[in-house]
Amino acid sequence: MASASRPNSLEEDDDDAEEEVQHFDDFTLASSWERFISDIEATCRQWLADGPRNLVEKGAVAMEDSKNLFKVKHDLKNVEKSYCMEFYFQIDDNGGQQAGIDNWNSNSHDLQLCFGVKDFLLIAPQSASGVLLDSPESSKLLSSVAIALSNCASLWPAFVPVHDPSRKAYIGIQNMGTVFTRRFEADRIGSQVPVKLMHLEGLYELFISKFVYSGVDFSMHNFRVHFRMRLTYQTFPYDEEDEENDMDELMDDKADNAEHHGSESRNKVHWDDDCPWSEWYSAEDPLRGFELVVTWDDRTVENTMEMAELENASPHEAEKWILHPILSPYLGDPSRGKRIDFASQLLCLVEALDMSFTAQFMEDFVSVEYPSSENLKTSLVIPPQTVLDRVIKDLFHEGSKLPDFTKGEHKLSRALKAAPLESLFTQFCLHSLWFGNCNIRAIAFLWIDFVREVRWCWEETQPLPKMPNDGSIDLSTCLINQKLHLLAICIEKKREMNEEFLDCIGSEDSSDASVSMEEHPKVDKRKNTSSEADLQRKRDSSIAEDTSNRLRFERKTESTNSVDHSPTYAMRRGSAGPVGTMMLLKSHQRLHAPFTQDPPLMTEDMHEERLQAVEAFGDSLNVPGQLEKDILLSDMSAFKAANPDAVFEDFIRWHSPGDWESFEPKTTEPSAASNTEGSTDQWPPQGRLSQRMSDQGNLWRKSWHDAPALQADDQKPLLDPNREGEKILHYLETVRPHQLLEQMACTAFRGSADTLNQTNYGNMKQMTSKLEQLYFIIKSTLGGLQRNNLPDRAETVKDLRRLCVVFEHVEKLVTVAASLHRKFLDASRLAQVIFSEFYGIYVPLMGINSNDEENKSRTEMEVSRQEVTLRERQVVSNLFSPPSANQSWRKVLSMGNLLNGHEPILREIIFSTGDDVNNGIHYAAAADVAATSDRRGEEIETHRMYVSGTSNDLRVALSVTSCD
C-alpha cells in the first residue's frame, strides 16, 4: 500500500510527485534506502515500545506553547543527506487519535490543526531552512517512512515538507489500520490570492471539487458538508512611527520634554490623559491591543448560497468569543531609566540625595566656586529660566483656592513623614522630580528660587499658596511642611495685626472703632511695646489706664454682657461672657470666662527643644516646662482682668473644676435650670479646694499671686509671629542639603504613591493590597531618614534604590489595572480576570527583580485568552473602534464578517465530509444524510480541508481517506 501514493493535487507542480512515486517500487534494490528504512523502523519501534510516558521521562521536549505536546528527535542519514525525524505526541488521559481536533485548540501544533491529527511523525532535512526538498525527494522520503511504519504496524501519520519552507507545503500519509489510508497535502499561496478563493463560496467549491467529479455544476447540486470557522480580529496596532518619535524625544531630553508635554509640543490625545499621573508624565498603554477569536461551531452547509450568507454574518452570531489581550513588551522589561515614570524620577532623586551630603548649603551646588562644581556642571544640567518660571508660577500663582488636602490620601499615607499631596511642599517635590531630570544642581536651583518666593510672600504679607493659614501643626508631617504651615499662620497673624494697626490709626479720629475691633478682638496695636516692664506696670495698678484701649473694651463688654449691671463693670476687661450662673466667692458678681491666648503652635523642632529643656531640669517632679507655666500665668492674668474681684478659688472653679469640692447639691457644673435669682440667693457658693490644690507651696497659688490682671490682648503674645516667621525663613534659607533631600525623598515618595493611589482601577483587590504594601515598604525603608543622623548612608541609598524598583513594579501594575478598568468599564469581570492573570505572572517576577539588582533580563508577558460571555460582547466589540480616516488604507476588505469595520486578520475554516464505512463511494454522500446522522459512529471522515487565509495569503491543507 505504500507504493500506491495518489495525492490529490492542489496545484500543478504536484504532478511531478506522482511521476516520482511510480519509480518508487525500486526501493528494495537500493541497499542504502533499505538501511535508511530500517533505521526509521528501529527508531519507531523503540518509540512505540516506550510509549508517551516513558518518552517524557527519557527527556522528550515539551513544545513551547502547548502544555501537553512533546517531541522526541532522531537523526537519520542516508547516502546523500542527513534527516531529522521527530515524533510529536500528546499526553492526555482521555481520547484517541481524533481527540482535540474538533475544538480549535489554540495550543495545537500547526500540523495538527491542518490535518486533524494528534500524534505524528515529521521527517525533514537536518537544516530545515537551508535545504530544499523537491517533490520527488519528498515522495521518496515519505514512502520510506510509510514502509517503515507499516513494518512496525504503527498508525502514526507521517509528514514530509516540500519546497521552500516558507510555503509550508507538506505531504503526508497515514495507515488507518483498516483498509483505509489517509493522505495529506498542504500548500500555500503567498500572494495574489485569486478573488474567488477570498470568499467563502469559492472555498466551498474548492472543497467540493476534491470529491465531486469534474464537470458537475456545483450550483445546481447540494452537497452537504460540515463547516467550522474561526476568525481572528485585532485592534489597530499602535502607530509605530509616532511611537518611535516619542521615544526619541524622551531619550533626548526627557525632563524638558516632560515639562513641556501636555502643552504645545504634544497635541496627541493619550490614553491616560485623565489618569492621575498624566499631570506629570504620560505612560505607554500597557495593553497594546486585543486579539479576538470568534468561532462558528460545526454547521452543515448545503450550497454556495448558504456560504454567501455566512460571509455576511456578523461575528455577534458566532458561538464563541475569545479575547486575548496583547501586552506591551515593556511590562516584562526591567529596564530602568528607559521608561519615564515616577519610579525613574524617584531614582534620580535618590541619587541626588546621595550627593547632597557633600555640601553645606544648597547654594554650594549652584555656585561657581564650589570645588567639584566643574564636573558636576557637565553632567548635571539646569533647565532654562523659562522652565523655572513655569514651575514657580505653577507652585505660587495657580489657583488661589485652598486645595483638598486629603486628596489621594491612603490610610497609610500619614504614616509617612511627608506632607499632603496637594500641599506646597509636596508639589515642590513632585515638580523637582521632573525638573532637569532631578539632579542635585537642578534641585538646588529650584529650591533657592522657591525659598526666595516664600520670602517674598512673608515680606509682602501675602498668603502662602497651597497651605492652610489656621489649624494646628501636624507633627506627623515632615519638618518643612510644618514650618511652611506655621509660616502661613504667622503671615495671617501679621496681616491681622497690620490691619488692626491701620484701623486703630483710623479710629483715633473717628469715634466708632468697634466694628473692626470686634472682628479682631485679640489683636493689639501695642504688641511691640508690651514688654516685661509694661506687665509690671499693669500688675501694680491692676486698673488699666490706657484710655483708648479702655474705651474699646468698654464698648465690647457692653455688647457681650449687657446683663451685668454691677458697679465694677467698667473694670472688667477681655471677658468672653459669664460662665452659666456661676458667681464669684468674695463679690456678688458673675464669674466671667476671659478670652485667652491660644496655646502657641509649635513645629516638631520647637517641641524637641522644649522636651530637652524639661529633660535638662532633671529627675524631679514639679518642673513644668516654661511654656506651660507661661500659659497658666496668661490664663490667670486674663481671668483676673475679666473678674477684677476674683480670688484664687474662683480661678480654680473655672479652670480646674475637679479641684473644687462644692458643698451644694448642684456642684461644679451649674445646670441650666438654676436661674439668676436662684443663684443669687445661694450666694456665696459653698465649697473648698481639693486637698492637693490647697497644699502650701502649691505652684498654682504662687502663680496666681504673681499673675498681673491683664487681658489676653494686652499680654505678651505666647507666639510672636514676626519672630517665628523670621526664624522659619532662616531655617529654609540655611537648611542642610541632606536634610532637605531627606525630606524631599519622603515627600516625593508619598506624593507619587498618593498620586497613583488616586487611580481609578475599579474593584481589583490585588491592586488594593499591593498599594497598601507599597506604602508599608516605603514607610519601613524611609524610616531611617529625617533623624538626627543617618547611621549608614551607603546602605540607606542602596535600600532606596531598591525601593524604586519596587515602586516601578507597583506603578506598572497600576497602569495595567487602570488601562483594563477603563477598557472594560461595563464588563468588570473581564478586567478582573485579565488583571488577576497578569498579576499572577507579574508578581513572581517582582520578587526576582527586586531581590537581585543585576537581573536585567526581560520576560515575555503573555496572559491567556479569556472567554467572553454574551453580555460582555458589546464591550469587547467596542474595543474595535471603527477605522479612522488615516487607517482606511488598511481597509483592503477582501474578506467578509466585518466587526465594526474590521476585517479578520486571519480566517480559518475546516470543511469536512463523511461517508458510511460500508459505502465505498468517495464523492459527496448527498443523498445519504439521514443514514449518516443515524449511524454516526460508523461514519468516517473522508475529506477534510483546512483553509487558513489572511487578506493576502491562503493556505490549504487537505486530508483524504480512501480505501485501497
Place this chain on the structure above:
Amino acid sequence: MGSSSGQPEFDYLFKVLLIGDSGVGKSSLLLSFTSNTFDDLSPTIGVDFKVKYLTIGEKKLKLAIWDTAGQERFRTLTSSYYRGAQGIIMVYDVTRRDTFTNLSDIWAKEIDLYSTNQDCIKMLVGNKVDKESERAVTKKEGIDFAREYGCLFLECSAKTRVNVEQCFEELVLKILETPSLTAEGSSGGKKNIFKQNPTQTSSASSSYCCSS
C-alpha cells in the same frame, strides 16, 4: 528589678506616656513608682517628666516617663508628647465613673490622633483601688474596655502601692516583645527590612516579598 540612678549605659530607651482625666492620680502613680512615696501633689501644669532605670533579664532599660496634665486647658499642648511613645498608660479613677467614660470619649481618640507609633503598647490602669467602698467602675468593665481597645489592664493604688510596679513592668515586657518598638528604642543602629533575614522579619517584610 534594681533601679539605679546616674547609670548612663543602657540597652534600650523607651518613652512612656501617662494620660487620663485630671485628678485620677497619674502624678501620684509616677511618684509611687519612681520614688516609692505618696504625697499630695499639685495638679500637673502641662507636663512632667521622670526617668527610671530598670533591668529586665539581661537588658538595661531607661524609661523616660512623661506625666501629662489631665486638664482640658493643656490638652492641645500635651498632644505633642504622644509622638514617638512606645507605651501609653491610660489612667482612670475607679471611684469616679466620668474618668472612665472619658477614656473612650476623649483619651482613646487622642491616641488615635496623635500617636505616631502604630505598634505602640497601650495600657489601661484603674487607680485608687484602696478606696474600695467608693468604687464606681467594676473590674469587669475595665477588662471589657481593655479588650475592646486592645490594651493591657491592671487595677492599682498609688497610695498603697498595690500593683504599681507590675503596671510599668508589664508594659515594658510587652514593648520588649514587639520587634518594631525594640528596634526604635534600641541604642544601636536602626534595622531595616532590606537588611534583615527574611525568616526573621515580621509582617513588615513579608509584605515586601510581594508574595501574597
